[in-house]
Amino acid sequence: MAMSVLQPGFDGTEPPEWLRRALGDGLGGVVLFARNVVDQAQTAELVTALRRESPDVIVAADEEGGAVTRLEADTGSSWPGNRGLGVADDLAATARVARQIARLLAAAGVTLDYAPVADVNANPANPVIGVRSFGPDPDLVARHTVAWIDGLQGAGVAACAKHFPGHGDTVADSHLELPTVNASRETVERRDLPPFRAAIGAGVRAIMCGHLLVPALDALPATLSRAVMTELLREEMGFEGLVVTDAIEMRAVAAFHEPGEIAVRALAAGADAVCAGITAPDGSTVYGLRDAIVAAVREGRLPEERLSEAADRVRQLAAWHADRAPERAGAAAEPDDDLGLRAAGAALRVAAGACEWPVLARAPLVVEMAERPSEAIGGIAPPGLAGALAEVLPGTLGVSVDAGGALPDLSDHDRPLVVAVRDAARHGWINELLAEALRVRPDAVVVELGLPGSPVGAVHVSTHGNSRASARAVARWLTSLNPPTEES
Incomplete structure (x- = not known):
């Protein structure tokens, strides 16, 4: 026994x-x-x-x-x-x-x-x-x-x-x-x-x-x-x-x-x-x-x-x-291959100023910042937001920044900037680097993959989760020709 x-x-x-x-x-x-x-x-x-x-x-x-x-x-x-x-x-x-x-x-x-x-x-x-x-x-x-x-x-x-x-x-x-x-x-x-x-x-x-x-x-x-x-x-x-x-x-x-x-x-x-x-x-x-x-x-x-x-x-x-x-x-016998993407899309919440649609029409630079996750998670699940955006905008560049790291060069204003963060409200170093990025690029799109805090950036998207489905839902929303019917 x-x-x-x-x-x-x-x-x-x-x-x-x-x-x-x-x-x-x-x-x-x-x-x-x-x-x-x-x-x-x-x-x-x-x-x-x-x-x-x-x-x-x-x-x-x-x-x-x-x-x-x-x-x-x-x-x-x-x-x-x-x-x-x-x-x-x-x-x-x-x-x-x-x-x-x-x-x-x-x-x-x-x-x-x-x-x-x-x-x-x-x-x-x-x-x-x-x-x-x-x-x-x-x-x-x-x-x-x-x-x-x-x-x-x-x-x-x-x-x-x-x-x-x-x-x-x-x-x-x-x-x-x-x-x-x-x-x-x-x-x-x-x-x-x-x-x-x-x-x-x-x-x-x-x-x-x-x-x-x-x-x-x-x-x-x-x-x-x-x-x-x-x-x-x-x-x-x-x-x-x-x-x-x-x-x-x-x-x-x-x-x-x-x-x-x-x-x-x-x-x-x-x-x-x-x-x-x-x-x-x-x-x-x-x-x-x-x-x-x-x-x-x-x-x-x-x-x-x-x-x-x-x-x-x-x-x-x-x-x-x-x-x-x-x-x-x-x-x-009951497959539903689109369910994950639909469900993740229903969880998106957006704060957007006056912006044109699609929000991203060219391949962006994606800066991803996250604290090392709990052992329950085991790691940041790939492909991340950069990978998801690369599926619809080939040529997307992705850069990961860890605690103690520095931002990459953000001076290329011809390339859109997306900053992806996870639980920024809980991590001072993420908030500091995010504020620095927005001083240089106030036009940046900010995507929060964890619990959302106060919206910042020209467009702020909260996914309420970090998964491939959530990253793909954001990528499709940002590159959609059809703007949302209402701000949420």
């Missing part, structure tokens, strides 16, 4: 020998990351190889759309992220996007999507959630969380609402340190929990706990808290599905305990599956976790009934997925 509650990652594009052995020893799950993916065909072959060793293995992935994608990491996501969907506020479109993401996952054989993000992004300074949230309003987030779950699970892929009990009101990244939600119990109940209650009501198959400290709920991080995981989520909120931890190597918990101890405490608190994203090349991490769990059961620190209950929930999720083959087949 101890192996069945583990969901490790691994290196490489083929199953390493240790993973094949672990699957034979009863490993219950595997997590795919961008490092495991080359293309759709290779990913499907990889999952097929995993299932040769264990037909019921749960294969999980983070496929949120927007900035967080594993299966489209090399190209950028074909769909806008949650904030864009929330801004458009079209529940049917949100469900259709989730259904298309389910098609992508199902084609690769993925069982469980670690999505949607159900966090209410109450703090604009949040460094890790931001545009991954549907928005700052609990009711809007709840409605779109349900639509997303319905779309994904209706196409036969299990959804996992995260990060319980709510990661939106934090100013720390749990990949690096333990975030604290300094809110009253009443505020947590009113603001953070409604989307999770709605997800449970919608039949979500899994919920991921966040590595968060919520003093109003307990003095322990949520991952290790029986008060949060069992008393609140199970007993009070009535959730009966799979509870999975966020990756246990994240510093929010790894700074306090060894991996085996985290796994034992999380299971004792009420988790059913333990995610370990980074593992040793020889598989010793996974076997070390197994041994720690077995030792804890023998010592009486982890009741055997609790471990058995967790293993049963893992099997129930695998059985649910096996029973949904007809739904996955039905979804596969």
Whole structure:
């Protein structure tokens, strides 16, 4: 049973020998990351190889759309992220996007999507959630969380609402340190929990706990808290599905305990599956976790009934997925190749002065500025705005500027200037360079790919997300011969 509650990652594009052995020893799950993916065909072959060793293995992935994608990491996501969907506020479109993401996952054989993000992004300074949230309003987030779950699970892929009990009101990244939600119990109940209650009501198959400290709920991080995981989520909120931890190597918990101890405490608190994203090349991490769990059961620190209950929930999720083959087949027959571009276009918000149309008639210089993203994202998804504009305006030049860098020469007024930023309001260096660019080129077009601040530039476009779909939607808007009917 101890192996069945583990969901490790691994290196490489083929199953390493240790993973094949672990699957034979009863490993219950595997997590795919961008490092495991080359293309759709290779990913499907990889999952097929995993299932040769264990037909019921749960294969999980983070496929949120927007900035967080594993299966489209090399190209950028074909769909806008949650904030864009929330801004458009079209529940049917949100469900259709989730259904298309389910098609992508199902084609690769993925069982469980670690999505949607159900966090209410109450703090604009949040460094890790931001545009991954549907928005700052609990009711809007709840409605779109349900639509997303319905779309994904209706196409036969299990959804996992995260990060319980709510990661939106934090100013720390749990990949690096333990975030604290300094809110009253009443505020947590009113603001953070409604989307999770709605997800449970919608039949979500899994919920991921966040590595968060919520003093109003307990003095322990949520991952290790029986008060949060069992008393609140199970007993009070009535959730009966799979509870999975966020990756246990994240510093929010790894700074306090060894991996085996985290796994034992999380299971004792009420988790059913333990995610370990980074593992040793020889598989010793996974076997070390197994041994720690077995030792804890023998010592009486982890009741055997609790471990058995967790293993049963893992099997129930695998059985649910096996029973949904007809739904996955039905979804596969309903392609909609333009959906991502339409959905991203619906999220664009523009502040434009007196300008001619199209805004860009010649190949521009595109200066892209962004802080290094959270480890949850893993990198700035290509092709970026410069690549998207080059598709419609060949000869577009792209320059990336990092923190501490300098702007390129902007003196060529014959070439339009586009400045693309992400979360400029949160980063002083971006604001300084952006102001410098606008002093030289007040005619510049500014594109905000993160949470928007005050509009600046001759034309200011907010995409509410960083994805290939969002970049392509902006490129087409800027080069369109038809101006918008109204300023939004």
